[in-house]
Amino acid sequence: VSEDGRQHFRFDRASGRLVVADRLDREQLCGQADTCTLPFELLLADPLQFFRVEVTLDDINDHSPVFPEERVTFKIPETSDPSSRFPLEGALDLDVGSNSVQAYRIAPENKHFSVSFGSRNDDDKYVELVLEKPLDREEQTEMDFSVIAVDGGSPPRSGTAQIHIIVLDANDNSPVFTQEVYLARVLENTPEGSVILTVLATDQDEGINGDISYQFRQAGEQSNPAFEIDPKSGEIKLSKPLDFEAAQTHELRVRATDGGGLSAICKVLVEVLDVNDNAPELVVSSFSSPLAENSAPGTVVALFTVRDRDAGANGKVSCALDHQLFFSLRPAYKNYYELVTVRALDREDTAQHILSVTAADAGSPPLTTT
Structure with a gap:
């Protein structure tokens, strides 16, 4: 069970070997991070055991x-x-x-x-x-x-x-930015067209040599379509919605060029702030049905995991089971939960039980999945 839901590896049950499931692209999976680690849990049933595995990709x-x-x-x-x-x-x-x-x-x-x-x-x-x-x-x-x-x-x-x-x-004066690094903090639900920051460069020359224009400067495949800059005012606007879960920060480079061709470059860091826009995900990993009526109390009926792509309180998830006399939930490992019996079952009394598990995050207001 991988944390991102993608199966990069598979387990050969006959040999016990962990093998690569498809081509691994370090740059696609980890970008330019110094280390690239793919963590996942190996789940063994009967008896239930968990092993955490981390695979490091070398560049x-x-x-x-x-x-x-x-x-x-x-x-x-x-x-x-x-x-x-x-x-x-x-x-x-x-x-x-x-x-x-x-x-x-x-x-x-x-x-x-x-x-x-x-x-x-x-x-x-x-x-x-x-x-x-x-x-x-x-x-x-x-x-x-x-x-x-x-x-x-x-x-x-x-x-x-x-x-x-x-x-x-x-033309003996180059533009000078008021700051070497500009920082903007933007909620991920900020509307398109909103001005998030204005950069400013000054030039001591007069006339055309003091006229400044602004442009983004980035490598082609790394250009960021989420932002646009006004070449005259230096206003940076959103041209498409941001997504905290996709990228928590954006680094932009702005070049200021005067009418004589001299230029200066500054860095703009945009920090994306999370909002509670992802409901918890609840995934059943194993499930035993039908269940013998002579199963002892404490029998594990189902194992499931919950996760939320949001951060902080918005991604903190709790689980609850609708009022039940025969079953209860108990934490198993990290974000895993077990559904277990708590008393003897009687098929002649009740032949089928329908259970509802609700996962809720700690956002305001909270989002739930049942």
Whole structure:
């Protein structure tokens, strides 16, 4: 009995071996989590026993790094000082650990630029182009090269973004966001079209060089259709309903670009708050019927499990049995319950018993399943 209801493994009763039931995709099952564990309970009957099993999936290097854009254009003033940095959206590699992106390089080598790659903290990696030598628009107005992302697999995989540099005159101030990280907390039942957050960047330049536009910047297969941003105001709105059970957080990247081509990037974290929108699920795992009338009190008639996809009190479930003289419920293991007899049965008196079990969560108001 797996926690997510999906059967990734099957049990070979003849040999006692646990075997894979279908192809396991670590990225599909666990995303980019550091560890990927598939837990489930092994239920043995007669006598009733429970065993908890955890299977850990190891990552293989089956994904190449992918840049959000195949071609990126930077408009850089010739007045830019050496060591100036220009943020570049890093490549996304769905693999984890050493199989994820480990290095970036420029090809062919460029005397004006190098690439810098690192982490400000555990969750915030950055990639930047670094100006090594002053630009001269009169000497060269444009240049092209590639940035290559390489992962640590064996053999390694790589992804490439084409960089196009346009050398400009005199836009000497980049946009600056009021915050490096914006945080929004949103109820999962918030209506479509609601404004959840507004990002703001300022630019000290005047005229077109101070006009700022906003865009989302994310890798293609990881783009988030639940949000949209107003390019002028920086308002971020919901474009589709959120689902706490599907994703509890969303990470967005917003680029602010001024009229001269300079840009800055900020992170937006959207925390989805749970509402009680899932009723408890009640699943019968085993059931004995008919039942001999000479069954002793305490005989297990049925075993069932309850779960609720909501979190906190909204996912805390209790069970009750409608008024009964012959049967009762008792907890068995974690979220398992046993239906047992509590007194002698008499077929001649009552040949059939119809029982109703109600599972209720602790939400306000509570949701129930019978």
